[in-house]
Amino acid sequence: MKPSCHLPSRRNWLLTSLGLSAATVAPWLAHADNDDHDFEHEVSSNISLALAQTNVSGHVVVVGGGMAGASTAKYLRLWGGAQLHVTLIDTDASYTSNIMSNLVLTQQRTLGSLDYKRDVLASSYGVTVVQNRVTRLDTANKQVILASGAPLSYDRVVVASGVEFMPAYGLTVSDYETKTPHAWRAGSQTSLLATQIDAMVDGDTFVMTIPLAPYRCPPGPYERACVVADLLKRTGRGNARVIVLDENPGIQAESGTFQNAFSFVHAGVISYQSNASNIQINPDTKVVTYSVGNGAMQTINAKVVNPIPPHRAAGIGASTLADNDTAGWFALAGLNNNTNTSYARRWALVDPLSYESRAVPYVHVVGDAAQCGLPKAGHVGNQEGKICADAIVRLLGGGAPDSAPVANSACYSPITANTASWLTAVYQYDVSSSEMKVASNGGLTAGGAAVESASISSRNYTQMGVWFNTLMKDTFA
Numbered sequence: 250m251k252p253s254c255h256l257p258s259r260r261n262w263l264l265t266s267l268g269l270s271a272a273t274v275a276p277w278l279a280h281a282d283n284d285d286h287d288f289e290h291e292v293s294s295n296i297s298l299a300l301a302q303t304n305v306s307g308h309v310v311v312v313g314g315g316m317a318g319a320s321t322a323k324y325l326r327l328w329g330g331a332q333l334h335v336t337l338i339d340t341d342a343s344y345t346s347n348i349m350s351n352l353v354l355t356q357q358r359t360l361g362s363l364d365y366k367r368d369v370l371a372s373s374y375g376v377t378v379v380q381n382r383v384t385r386l387d388t389a390n391k392q393v394i395l396a397s398g399a400p401l402s403y404d405r406v407v408v409a410s411g412v413e414f415m416p417a418y419g420l421t422v423s424d425y426e427t428k429t430p431h432a433w434r435a436g437s438q439t440s441l442l443a444t445q446i447d448a449m450v451d452g453d454t455f456v457m458t459i460p461l462a463p464y465r466c467p468p469g470p471y472e473r474a475c476v477v478a479d480l481l482k483r484t485g486r487g488n489a490r491v492i493v494l495d496e497n498p499g500i501q502a503e504s505g506t507f508q509n510a511f512s513f514v515h516a517g518v519i520s521y522q523s524n525a526s527n528i529q530i531n532p533d534t535k536v537v538t539y540s541v542g543n544g545a546m547q548t549i550n551a552k553v554v555n556p557i558p559p560h561r562a563a564g565i566g567a568s569t570l571a572d573n574d575t576a577g578w579f580a581l582a583g584l585n586n587n588t589n590t591s592y593a594r595r596w597a598l599v600d601p602l603s604y605e606s607r608a609v610p611y612v613h614v615v616g617d618a619a620q621c622g623l624p625k626a627g628h629v630g631n632q633e634g635k636i637c638a639d640a641i642v643r644l645l646g647g648g649a650p651d652s653a654p655v656a657n658s659a660c661y662s663p664i665t666a667n668t669a670s671w672l673t674a675v676y677q678y679d680v681s682s683s684e685m686k687v688a689s690n691g692g693l694t695a696g697g698a699a700v701e702s703a704s705i706s707s708r709n710y711t712q713m714g715v716w717f718n719t720l721m722k723d724t725f726a
C-alpha cells in the first residue's frame with residue numbers, strides 16, 4: 250500500500266539548503282516537478298518500496314555513506330516510515346568496499362567488483378543521496394555545513410565518516426599515496442600496492458606494520474600477510490619473505506588461526522614480530538628499522554613496504570593530520586571525546602543504546618569513528634547502523650531507545666587462494682560498564698571471547714562469498 254503524505258512542499262527547501270540545482274541531485278528528485286505536487290508525494294510515488302506509516306517525522310542527516318552510514322540511512326527509512334526524511338551525504342559517487350580488498354592484491358578480485366552504488370537507497374527507500382563533503386557541524390543551530398557552504402538543518406545527525414590515517418614512521422600522507430601505500434582504505438592505494446607486489450621477484454622482502462589497537466578490522470592485517478605470502482608462493486617466488494612488524498604484544502584476532510597459518514601454512518615465508526617499536530621507514534630506499542623491547546635496532550632492506558599507520562575518526566585533522574592537528578570538523582564539533590591514555594581524542598565515545606555522542610546531543614556516531622566496546626569492522630558498522638536507526642526512530646516518536654541491544658560480528662579471512670577461516674561473536678549491552686561486551690552462552694561473561702573457526706578450509710572460502718554478498722546487499726540494496 251502506498252503511503253499517503255500531505256506535508257508541505259520541501260523540494261525547493263531541500264534544493265536550496267543543499268546549494269544544489271535540480272540537475273545535480275539524484276534522478277528521482279530532479280524529476281519532481283515544480284507545480285503544487287508536494288515533495289513528500291514525489292518521493293513516495295517514485296520509490297519502489299511501500300514504507301510504513303508511523304507517527305514519526307523529522308529530518309535525519311547521515312554523514313558518510315559507507316558500511317555504517319548506508320545501513321543507518323536505509324533502516325531509518327524502512328523503520329521510520331515515509332515521513333522521516335533522510336539525507337545521506339558522501340564525498341564519493343560510489344563506495345569501494347574495503348572488505349575483500351586484500352583479494353585485489355592477489356588479483357583474485359578487481360576494484361570494480363567492490364564498487365557499490367547508492368542508487369537503490371534512493372530508488373527503493375527514498376533516501377536523498379547527495380554527493381558533497383561535510384566541512385562543519387553547527388551543533389548549536391543543528392545544521393550540517395557542506396563544502397558549498399550550504400547549511401542543512403537536522404533533527405538528528407548521524408556521523409559515519411570512517412577513519413583518517415596519520416603520518417607515522419617518518420612517512421607523510423603523500424608517501425602513502427605514492428610510495429608506501431597503506432591501502433587500508435580501498436582505492437588507488439590498493440592498486441598501487443598490487444602493482445608493487447606484482448613487481449617483486451623471488452628473494453624480495455615485503456614488510457607490513459600493524460598499529461596499536463584499536464584499529465580498523467582486527468584480523469585484516471594478518472589476513473593480508475597470508476594472502477600476499479600465498480600469492481608469492483603460487484607465482485614462483487617462494488623464497489620471498491613477508492615480515493609482519495606488529496606494535497601490539499600479540500596477534501589481535503583469530504590468534505589460533507593465524508599462529509597456525511604463520512607457523513605451518515606459510516612457514517618459511519611469513520615472519521611475525523610482536524612488540525615492534527621505534528619503526529622508521531625510508532619511503533625511497535624502502536629500508537625499515539625497528540627495535541623490540543630494549544634490543545638493538547634491526548634493519549630490513551625491503552622491496553615493498555606496506556605500513557598500516559595509526560588512524561582515528563575522519564575529520565579530526567584539517568590538513569597535516571598530525572597528532573596536534575585537531576582543526577577538522579569532527580574535532581571542532583567536540584566529538585573526539587575518548588580519554589584512553591594511549592590514543593586519547595581519536596574516537597567518539599557514544600552511548601551504545603543509541604550511538605548518541607556522550608559529548609554532543611542530537612549527534613550520533615556509528616562505525617569505525619565510534620568507540621563503544623565493539624570492534625571496528627564493516628559487519629559491525631552495519632549492526633551499529635541498525636541499532637542507531639532503531640533508537641532514532643524511537644526517540645523521534647517520543648520513546649526511549651531499546652535498553653538491551655544485541656549485535657553480532659562476523660568476519661571471514663582468506664588464508665590461501667581457496668581456503669579461509671572465520672571469527673564471530675555476539676555482543677550484549679553491559680549495564681555496569683555501559684559498553685557492549687561479548688556474550689557467552691546467552692549471558693554476559695567478563696572474559697567472553699569471540700569464537701574462531703576450528704580449521705582453515707575451502708568450505709569457509711565458499712561461505713565467505715555468501716556472507717560478503719549478503720552483508721553488502723543488506724547495506725546497499
Ligand SMILES: Cc1cc2nc3c(=O)[nH]c(=O)nc-3n(C[C@H](O)[C@H](O)[C@H](O)COP(=O)(O)OP(=O)(O)OC[C@H]3O[C@@H](n4cnc5c(N)ncnc54)[C@H](O)[C@@H]3O)c2cc1C
Nearest residue numbers: 313315316317339340347383410411466616617626627628
Ligand atoms: C583490507 C581490509 C579488509 C577488511 N575486511 C573486513 C572484513 O572481512 N569484515 C569486516 O567486517 N570488516 C572488514 N574491514 C573493515 C571495514 O572495511 C570497516 O570497518 C568499515 O568500512 C567501516 O565502516 P564505516 O562506515 O565506519 O567507514 P567507511 O566504510 O570507511 O565509510 C566512511 C564513508 O564516509 C565518507 N566520508 C568521510 N568523510 C566525509 C565527509 N567529510 N563528508 C562526506 N562524506 C565523508 C567516505 O567517503 C566513506 O564513504 C576491512 C578493512 C580493510 C582495510
